[in-house]
Amino acid sequence: MSENPFVPHDFVAPTRLAADGFRLEPLGPQHNDADHAAWTSSIEHIRATPGFLERSWPPPAGMSLADNLRDLESHAHDFQARTGFTYTVLDDAGRVIGCVYIYPSHADAGVTEVRSWVCADRAELDGPLHRAVAAWLASDWPFEKLRYRSRVAGRGVRRRSHAVWTEGIECYALSGTREGASRVLTESLTVLAAAGGSAVATAAGTDAWAGLRRRVAALFGRGDQRATETAMERLDRAATELENAPESQGAEVRTRMDTVWRTRFEDLLESMDEPERAEGAEQLRELVQMVQRVAGQDSDARKTVITGAGAMVGEHVDIHADQGSFAAGAANISGSVTLGATPPRPGT
Incomplete structure (x- = not known):
């Protein structure tokens, strides 16, 4: 028996969660056909869902039904062994429309990682599922620290085959009554990461790109040549995708670039x-300011950077508004600034 079990020895894992429009039950081999059909019909949507942007699953090319069965058997084994808990999401008609994963973090001891997805044709349930699961974890589970990507629908984005999200990293330190929560990544840094994502999307294809590319790669590399090269390769792929995109899809590609790089800066x-x-954080502020300076009097470019910074909205953020910076353009003051309204707390 493990000296540090994922859950206490006397904890009985719930086998059902019912909510308006859907319910959860443990995922198992009996769901194979329906589960396989659900996620393979929504690969692009799932890969754009908070929590899955940087993961290898779902594979873009899909996988065989037999391989999927092995995955489900593995999840069922984890559930029985109490080393991880995976639930299938079913709608009121009993159709599989999503999944919820509850596993210990490999990177942070004592933190529980939670991810969830729904099918592209049931994208409207992603938010309700997130809220229901967040509340359930706080009330019925024994975890002290949770990380579950928040959902904030991207502003001004026309949805096509998949939802476009901006992400916040939510990490809660839960006490006995589970009243209140503290964020590992402060609101100011979440806003700064959002500004960074918007800066990348804004600079692509402009005179600011070369300087931004160099600074972003150095920030991610932190003196490691291989990490620096990896960041450059990612930036180059993003720039190439934008360059090759039809004019009618340019805005959508920039929005996706904004979301992906925002998440990378947060992580x-x-x-x-x-x-x-x-x-x-100081290096990220400087590169955002650099993009703002190059953008100059281009009001559309400036608006893009500022809007990205306010995507998470809320609270007082400690971002210095030096002359010419994006914060100065937004507020014309130094010190603490407020961007937008107060954000809703997950689970409410």
Whole structure:
């Protein structure tokens, strides 16, 4: 028996969660055909869902029904062994429309990672599912720290085959009554990461790109040549995708680029210890300011950077508004600024 079990020995894992329009039950081999049909019909949508942007699953090319069965058997084994808990999401008609994964973090001891997805044709249930699961985890489960990507629908984006999201990293330190929550990544840094994502999307295809590419790669590399080259390759792929996109799809490609790089900046800042995070945040501020300076009097470009910074909205954020910076353009003041309205808390 493990000295550090994922859940207490006397904890009985729930086998059902019922909500308006859907219910959860443990995922098993009996769901294979329906589960396979659900996710293979929605690969692009799932890969754009918060929590899945940087993961290898679902594979873009799909997988065989036999391979999927092995995955489900593995999840069922984890559930029985109490090392991880996976639930299928069924609609009121009993159709599989999604999945919820509850597993210990490989990167952060003591943190439970939670991910969820729904089919593209039931995208409207992603938010309700997130809220229901967040509340359920707080009330019925024994975890002290949770990380579950928040959902904030992207503003001004026309949805086609998949939803476009901006992401927040939510990590809660839960106490006995589970009242209140504290974020590992502060609101100011979440806003700064959003500005960074918008800066990448804004600079692509402009005179600001070369300078931004160099600074972003250095930020992610942190002195490691291989990591620096990986970041450059990712930036180059993003720029090439935008360059090759039809004019009618340019805005959609930039929105996706914004979301992906925002998430990468959030993950990067969250992975740093406090001294390194302060230095990384300053470097990110500088590259955002650099893009703002190059954008100059281009009001559309400036609006793009500022809108990205306010995508998470809310609270007082400690971003210095130096002359010419995106914060100065937004507020014309130094010190603490407020961008937008107060965001809803997950589970409400």
